[in-house]
Amino acid sequence: MRARKPNPFRIGLFFALDESMGMLYNTYIFILWRYTMADEKQSGLTQIQVDALREISNIGAGSAVTALAQFIRKPVELEPTAEVIFNSTADFRMLFAGMPLVSVVSSKIPDKIAGHLLVIFEQEDTVSLAKLLLGEQASSEFIITDELGISAIKEVSGVMFSAYSAAMGNMASMSLMITPPSFDTGATTMVFDELSVNQSIKEEEITICFESSFSINAAIRIPGYMLFVPTPVSLNVLLKSLGVNNT
Numbered sequence: 001m002r003a004r005k006p007n008p009f010r011i012g013l014f015f016a017l018d019e020s021m022g023m024l025y026n027t028y029i030f031i032l033w034r035y036t037m038a039d040e041k042q043s044g045l046t047q048i049q050v051d052a053l054r055e056i057s058n059i060g061a062g063s064a065v066t067a068l069a070q071f072i073r074k075p076v077e078l079e080p081t082a083e084v085i086f087n088s089t090a091d092f093r094m095l096f097a098g099m100p101l102v103s104v105v106s107s108k109i110p111d112k113i114a115g116h117l118l119v120i121f122e123q124e125d126t127v128s129l130a131k132l133l134l135g136e137q138a139s140s141e142f143i144i145t146d147e148l149g150i151s152a153i154k155e156v157s158g159v160m161f162s163a164y165s166a167a168m169g170n171m172a173s174m175s176l177m178i179t180p181p182s183f184d185t186g187a188t189t190m191v192f193d194e195l196s197v198n199q200s201i202k203e204e205e206i207t208i209c210f211e212s213s214f215s216i217n218a219a220i221r222i223p224g225y226m227l228f229v230p231t232p233v234s235l236n237v238l239l240k241s242l243g244v245n246n247t
Contacts, residue, residue, distance in 0.1 A: 046244075049239055049244045052239070056167075056238075059168075059171060060165075060167045062078055062167075064161075067162070068156065099122045099188050101123035102122055102185065103122075103144065103153070105183050106118045106181065106184075110179065112176060112234070113168070113172065113230055113238050113241075115230030115234055117161045117227070118225075119227075120227065121223075121225075122223070126144055126153060128222050131149075132220075133149075133153070134149060150183050154181040155181075157181050161178050161181065162178060164228065172242065174241065
């Protein structure tokens with residue numbers, strides 16, 4: 001089994017998690033909620049609001065994992081969700097430390113609760129997942145630019161995005177649409193810079209992240225990240241639809 005690369009941001013939280021649970025095959029989903037605030041004391045996010053967001057993240061992640069298990073026809077086990085708060089985008093950048101090359105699949109939610117859904121894998125893990133999805137169709141010389149593999153990664157990510165957005169829409173009493181998934185791969189710094197531009201993420205923004213882990217019954221551990229990044233306005237719309245807004 002390939003050893004996980006050290007990550008200065010997550011090693012304290014996730015290495016201990018792996019050892020205590022004894023999991024061999026773990027994948028991590030990060031459901032990301034972004035909001036703007038001057039400082040923590042003026043955040044406007046109450047514990048009730050955090051609990052509501054955690055609950056909708058649990059349901060969304062559970063739906064996404066169920067859809068993944070049905071798609072790959074392998075058992076997938078989901079662990080309880082816990083929140084992690086970043087104090088700046090510098091902390092968010094550290095999330096990808098130790099991952100020089102990544103692949104990202106993204107879809108947009110264009111209206112109502114507007115934002116982006118993303119799945120991020122280290123590049124070599126993307127190859128492992130593609131081979132798992134393709135089975136005998138994957139050649140021994142498979143590379144990340146193989147169109148058949150990219151199509152498979154986009155398809156399984158789209159299945160997870162659809163399940164997550166549908167679950168979130170049901171809780172918020174909204175019908176949410178997503179755009180077809182797009183795929184990109186390259187240096188982590190390039191991916192982060194692109195995310196910063198597309199999401200208008202600014203250094204002064206605080207981010208709350210809801211983290212869940214699930215294990216796939218496969219021959220190799222495939223760690224990855226799933227993120228939902230709504231606009232600050234959309235987060236307020238979501239809180240209002242859940243009945244936990246401040247007004």
